[in-house]
Amino acid sequence: MTDAGRGIALMCLTMLALAVQDGFSRHLAGEYNVWMVVMIRYWFFAALACGLAASRGRLRAAFATPRPFLQAGRGLLFTAEIVILVWAFTELGLARSHAIFALCPLITAAIAVWVLGERIGARRWLAIAAGFAGVLVILRPGAAGWDATALAPLLAAAMFGLYAVLTRLAARTDTALTSFVWTGVTGAVAMTLPGLWFWQPMAPADWxxxxxxxxxxxxxxxxxxxxxxAAEAGLVQPFAYLQLVFASLIGVTVFGETLAANVVIGAGIVIAAGLFTILRARPAPGEGPLDRGAG
Known part of the structure; x- marks a missing residue:
């Protein structure tokens, strides 16, 4: 298998793993407090990140950063995003939540203009507008039975978009390992107090x-x-939308969710707009990273 083929296969497996992760989260958050569920998840995350750094003999170095407030801020932002999104899974289901959350790459592109000074041309701005139109199709504001709860995954998408941009900003001075450790430890610290406050006894099977x-x-x-x-980001990034497909399948087959026509149509619009933005951002052979920036 070529590097490109291996990268695509790994990205597909990654999205399947993340969709299964969301299925576990939906089940547990439906039975127990979201704060507690996310807290335990973050305890494991922090232990994993610190263990990885320690195994490389770089635990102390991983905490060293010239931008501690940036690292702590992005860690807290990611933690809050997870809490909101997991809560949305229990209220809206996996399929509908992920259909709205799929707007995230478009939000990331828009925020990158403001924070990182990246350039976006008229066609990509139109794609971003089309993506928001797709979300409106899903949300159907003003329609009978509309609930503001549906805004939760949209808020989570905006928070994750900002987190992604801040992560790229941190990467200018910090290693990936440093950002990984700060994300896990910051989240574990932030979640411990509310998680323990809302602690509920867990059945042995649920452990x-x-x-x-x-x-x-x-x-x-x-x-x-x-x-x-294995492969460059521009090649594998379009396959990230498979998480929506896998999560929807889990929602329908495991949790008995239904896919309304407006959700399917809206998600299709969002995905098409996102794929256009991703493909426009990829440099053509011989182009520098900024050559396609105004596309």
Whole structure:
């Protein structure tokens, strides 16, 4: 298998692992407090990140950063985004939540203009506008039965978009390992107090679900790292939308969710707009990274 083929295969497996992770989260958050579920997940995340750094003899170095407030801020932002999105899974289901959350790459592109000074041309701005139109199709504001709860995954997408841009900003001075460790530890510290405050006794069988959540989350992170070791981001990024497909399948087959026509149509618009933006951002052979910036 070529590097490109291996990268695509790894990205597909990564999205499957992340969709299964969301399925575990939806089940556990439906039975127990979201704060507690996310707290335990972050305890494992922090232990994994610190263990990885320690195994490389770089634990102390991983905490060294010239921008501690930036690292802590992006870690807190990511933590809050996870809490909101997991809560949305329990209220809206996996399929509908992910259909709205799929707007994230478009939001990231828009925020990058403001924070990183990246350039976006008229066609990509139109794609971003089309993506928001797709979300409006999904949300159907003003329609009978509309609930403001549906805005939760949209808020989560905006938060993750800002987190992604801040991560790229941190990468200018810090290693990936430093950002990884700060994300895990900051989240674990932030979640411990509310998680313990809302602690609920967990049935023995559900500890198995929790172990599955932590295990598949670790697998997803490992596959994600391996994906970008095997192939360039521009090649594999379009396959990230498979998480929506896998999560929807889990929602329908495991949790009995239904896919309304407006959700399918709206998600299709969002995905098409996102793919256009990703492909326009990829430099053509011989182009520099900024040559396609105004496309």
């Amino acid at each position: 198995g679900w929790m172990a599955g959540l932590c295990g598949v989350a670790a697998l997803g992170q490992w596959l994600f790292i391996k994906t970008y070791e």
